[in-house]
Amino acid sequence: MKRLLQIEFIKLWNSRASKILIIAYFAILSLISILASIKFDIGEIHFRLADQGIFNFPYIWHLNTWIAGFLKIFFAIVIVSMMSNEYTNKTLKQNLIDGLSKKEFVLSKFYMVLIFSLVSTIFICILTLVLGLIFSDFNTPLVILKDTDYLLAYFVKLLGFFSICLFLGMLVRKSAFALGFLFIWYILEWIGYSALNHYFPDNSNIPDKIFNFFPINSLANLVKEPVTRFNPVKTASNLIGETIVKDYLTHWYEYAIALAWTFIFIFFTHIILKKRNL
Amino acid sequence: MFNEPHNKISILKTILTINNLTKKFGKLTAVNDLSFTIEKGNIYGILGPNGSGKSTTLGIVLNVVNKTSGDFFWFDGHTSTHQALKKVGAIIERPNFYPYMTAYQNLKLVCKIKEVSNAKIEEKLKLVELWDRRNDKFKTYSLGMKQRLAIASALLNDPEILILDEPTNGLDPQGIHQIRELILQIAATGTTILLASHLLDEVEKVCSHVVILRKGVKLYSGRVDEMVASYGFVELKAADNEKLLKTLESYDAIGKIVEKENKVTAFLTKEIAAEELNTYLFNKGIVLSHLVKRKESLEDQFLQLTSNK
Numbered sequence: 265m266k267r268l269l270q271i272e273f274i275k276l277w278n279s280r281a282s283k284i285l286i287i288a289y290f291a292i293l294s295l296i297s298i299l300a301s302i303k304f305d306i307g308e309i310h311f312r313l314a315d316q317g318i319f320n321f322p323y324i325w326h327l328n329t330w331i332a333g334f335l336k337i338f339f340a341i342v343i344v345s346m347m348s349n350e351y352t353n354k355t356l357k358q359n360l361i362d363g364l365s366k367k368e369f370v371l372s373k374f375y376m377v378l379i380f381s382l383v384s385t386i387f388i389c390i391l392t393l394v395l396g397l398i399f400s401d402f403n404t405p406l407v408i409l410k411d412t413d414y415l416l417a418y419f420v421k422l423l424g425f426f427s428i429c430l431f432l433g434m435l436v437r438k439s440a441f442a443l444g445f446l447f448i449w450y451i452l453e454w455i456g457y458s459a460l461n462h463y464f465p466d467n468s469n470i471p472d473k474i475f476n477f478f479p480i481n482s483l484a485n486l487v488k489e490p491v492t493r494f495n496p497v498k499t500a501s502n503l504i505g506e507t508i509v510k511d512y513l514t515h516w517y518e519y520a521i522a523l524a525w526t527f528i529f530i531f532f533t534h535i536i537l538k539k540r541n542l
Numbered sequence: 543m544f545n546e547p548h549n550k551i552s553i554l555k556t557i558l559t560i561n562n563l564t565k566k567f568g569k570l571t572a573v574n575d576l577s578f579t580i581e582k583g584n585i586y587g588i589l590g591p592n593g594s595g596k597s598t599t600l601g602i603v604l605n606v607v608n609k610t611s612g613d614f615f616w617f618d619g620h621t622s623t624h625q626a627l628k629k630v631g632a633i634i635e636r637p638n639f640y641p642y643m644t645a646y647q648n649l650k651l652v653c654k655i656k657e658v659s660n661a662k663i664e665e666k667l668k669l670v671e672l673w674d675r676r677n678d679k680f681k682t683y684s685l686g687m688k689q690r691l692a693i694a695s696a697l698l699n700d701p702e703i704l705i706l707d708e709p710t711n712g713l714d715p716q717g718i719h720q721i722r723e724l725i726l727q728i729a730a731t732g733t734t735i736l737l738a739s740h741l742l743d744e745v746e747k748v749c750s751h752v753v754i755l756r757k758g759v760k761l762y763s764g765r766v767d768e769m770v771a772s773y774g775f776v777e778l779k780a781a782d783n784e785k786l787l788k789t790l791e792s793y794d795a796i797g798k799i800v801e802k803e804n805k806v807t808a809f810l811t812k813e814i815a816a817e818e819l820n821t822y823l824f825n826k827g828i829v830l831s832h833l834v835k836r837k838e839s840l841e842d843q844f845l846q847l848t849s850n851k
Binding site: 271274279354359361365366539540542 | 567601604605606607608622624625626627628630632634636638639640641642643647650651652654655656657695
């Protein structure tokens with residue numbers, strides 16, 4: 265594993281474009297903290313986002329992992345373009361001739377994705393702890409440690425998403441097309457969902473259950489949107505007579521579905537490479 | 543079907559064995575029932591016109607093209623292909639490296655893949671005269687330099703066999719010369735070489751053994767000098783070609799006779815010296831104005847082989 269990671273690291277870190285994207289990723293990730301200092305001073309109204317409790321433990325774990333999730337597209341671009349470059353430069357072919365097995369090639373990419381997801385998770389963990397300790401109204405250890413399983417959900421979500429990117433990069437070979445394909449796939453899942461809704465009776469929960477099994481949605485499910493959980497939002501919706509009943513927890517079967525997809529995508533990445541004549 | 547051994551001494555170490563290898567791309571059969579073996583210490587050429595299946599064959603044994611049927615194994619057959627490839631150095635078609643990385647970084651990566659130390663990088667870059675340019679990015683290199691870097695890369699592990707596929711393709715004369723010098727230099731160290739080429743003189747200059755392919759079928763494999771069981775031919779000219787022709791026909795060492803542009807070409811059916819023939823004709827009253835005994839060049843033999851079937 266160490267050897268494969270070293271191989272991948274040499275490829276990745278010597279590429280200026282990847283380096284810039286990765287640094288940009290972590291830089292923008294830290295910008296979440298800027299949310300804290302946003303102040304609105306409109307006449308009599310003084311409003312600071314941080315004072316409204318968005319940085320309160322344990323809510324902050326959910327909010328930060330959800331926001332950070334959007335930035336994964338930066339690394340997705342790196343993965344997809346690295347993979348397509350291996351094809352256009354024919355370095356994939358040369359790697360195999362030099363004695364890397366096809367399995368090792370796929371594994372080296374997967375290990376890289378694994379490490380990157382891990383680093384990103386640790387980064388967001390530290391960032392959240394710092395922000396929380398500064399701004400949170402409740403700082404007892406019990407409250408701080410509550411809901412930290414969102415970190416695990418975040419990690420699995422990244423791993424799954426990057427595995428889809430690896431798979432698409434291997435399948436499509438051209439980075440722009442692979443990213444386009446990812447976007448189309450996302451839309452197709454939603455079209456599929458509305459078609460299911462159309463087909464089943466209005467109060468049926470079957471469409472939602474099926475939707476949970478769609479690859480991209482299964483990943484989105486790991487960290488559900490936290491906005492409606494935010495106290496002021498809740499109060500506001502109560503006022504207009506709407507009660508939001510939503511399950512924000514991540515269940516074991518949601519992890520299982522996401523991990524199963526991760527395995528399937530990596531497995532088929534290997535199968536495609538095995539079948540292909542380079 | 544195994545090949546008959548190329549050498550009388552059969553204790554030679556076998557490097558690569560190919561048995562009944564076939565590769566089909568849809569309807570096209572690129573390699574058809576190909577068998578041959580490569581033994582240590584020889585220099586092999588795979589010769590064939592473009593599209594004869596040379597690169598496909600190399601692609602299969604190098605783990606990048608999937609075979610349709612048949613099999614091959616490296617060395618004694620006990621190691622997996624990708625493990626065996628760590629002891630092989632190969633360059634196919636164009637040099638493939640990461641363009642954004644320097645020569646040194648690229649070679650470091652190859653060392654990691656082949657699981658050898660970085661110690662050889664300097665030696666090999668000096669051998670191909672690229673040490674001074676080691677910190678320049680690969681994309682700034684000329685084609686000749688890229689090809690030389692590829693050779694350095696293939697030599698990093700001091701391979702048991704060096705495989706070169708059209709190594710001089712697209713190079714200028716100076717580049718071609720440099721690469722050939724390098725190949726000869728490497729061959730002199732006793733490294734087994736497999737050279738695929740459509741250039742006859744390239745193979746003729748370097749190789750001791752040759753495999754000739756045409757449309758994926760093996761036409762010949764064996765020593766270059768035994769390629770056609772031929773004793774060569776003589777070119778003759780005399781004042782009276784009529785009489786010369788008649789006299790030659792009655793001579794038992796002469797097979798086919800062709801007369802062209804006042805010159806008579808007679809193919810020999812057994813080994814005779816030119817003097818012997820000259821004496822015979824002189825005794826019959828023919829005085830020659832021209833007599834040359836020749837062996838067919840590889841080119842003649844190659845064309846003969848590839849066009850007859």
